[in-house]
Amino acid sequence: MSLLELQDVDVFYGDFQALFSVSLSVEEGGTFACIGANGGGKSTLLKTIAGVHRPKSGQVLFNGEPVDHVPAHDRVGMGISLVPEGRRVFPSLSVLENLQVGAYGGRQGDWNVDSVLELFPLLKPLIKRQASSLSGGEQQALAIGRALMSNPHLLLLDEVSLGLAPVVIQRIYEAMRRLVGTGTTIMVVEQDVQHVLTVADRVACFLEGRIALEGRPSDLSSEQITAAYFGM
């Protein structure tokens, strides 16, 4: 059984349809990457899985159970945690408080303030600082650490490399590799294809709300991916 399964999911923003009958499944312990250009529906997909958006039709199954009626704040307790696009740390709270809030509705597990600081040592000296004073990379590390505090079964990462310096992106991806090593199932959305394909064991390319290509990165040629990415 897959950890996460989407069956013919349609999502609308008012009259605008963002996802067209999307079906996919994510295996336990796997790393699933969603790539594609802007407006492809990748972020909408993650927000739908996290419960921010409700599908108009179709089903989202988590651990084999339909979760469409479960509000976002209750999905955290089930083990679904989203690192939203743009990081969205709580600006007026300290780094420590951000992490503490991350554990608010979460599950028991191995992740706590100490283990998160071990994964992101750069946060250690900043622990008492207000989150608004952090750099983009530091905020991104904090946003991921905050999501881990809920001990997620499925971690959803939305555009974690956007707007960050290459050296910072390297660090974030190193951390992601370590997370994969701990057995956390990860679903990651990226525009930057090169990095994400080094960690993913499954990739779906989104184009205008539909999956244009799906498979194992090792089975796909870069020509195929480029063609799907640009819709050629």
Add this chain to the structure above:
Amino acid sequence: MDWVNVAIQGILLGGLYALFATGLALVFGVMRMVNLAHGDLGILAAFLTLFLVESISLGVLWSALVCIAVMFVIGYLLQRGLLNFTLGTDDTRPIVVTFGLSIIIQNGLMLWFSADSQGLDAGRIENISIRVSEQLSIGWYPLLVFLIAVVVIGALQLFLTNTKLGRAFRATSDDQEAASLMGINNRHIYSLAMAIALAIVAVAGVLMAVRTTFDPTQGPFRLIFAFEAVIMGGMGSIWGTLLGGVVLGLAQTLGSQAFGVAWGTLVGHLVFLAVLAFKPSGFFAKTVTA
């Protein structure tokens, strides 16, 4: 020595204004909602205590405690059952709805208790004072009100900074969608914020009722003073609200002393306008953006 006396009274009166303002500031801080019925809810608490004292002859202190608990429950239900539905894209909806609520409360109180002025008798504490010197004495009751204000505001501050729920309040205030992704149920948090706000305004309403006479139409005046205290203190700062209340209390009592009783309230408003003109963000503005 008269002036010192008056100034001390003004400072102590500021504690009461701050208590009226604290709930307003909390609700605005957590859910960016302006509650125009806030003053009327304080007056409602005063009448509720009066009712408990007169009808089931519970003592004033016990009646006040029951009233505070009842107002806490009313706050939760009011937010969960009505006001949560007004929040969202349109900022004017909660303003219109709470304006309507204000009218309903005033008229309901008038139907039930008539438009007569009422008073709440707390006994001896109202009349005893500490004699500091020949010309200077401080009333025990105004001092007690001020100390209660400091304790309540301090407790609220500790709650917000040092508890799991308090952090959830602040996280929701920063970014409600991100907070819900942490497992925080916004609607529950909003309802708890309103419950705490009304419990605090109940404290204020009862303390006011012992201090002066009150009638069903006084809510809007209380609301204006509360607004002035919040804005002078700086949005989002709880201790700022105390300072805002003290400045307003001082301005009113010193204004009365200087120009006559009728001028006190006006001087209070003018000082508020001056603060707004020269320091629009208030004394301790604490707005943080990402």
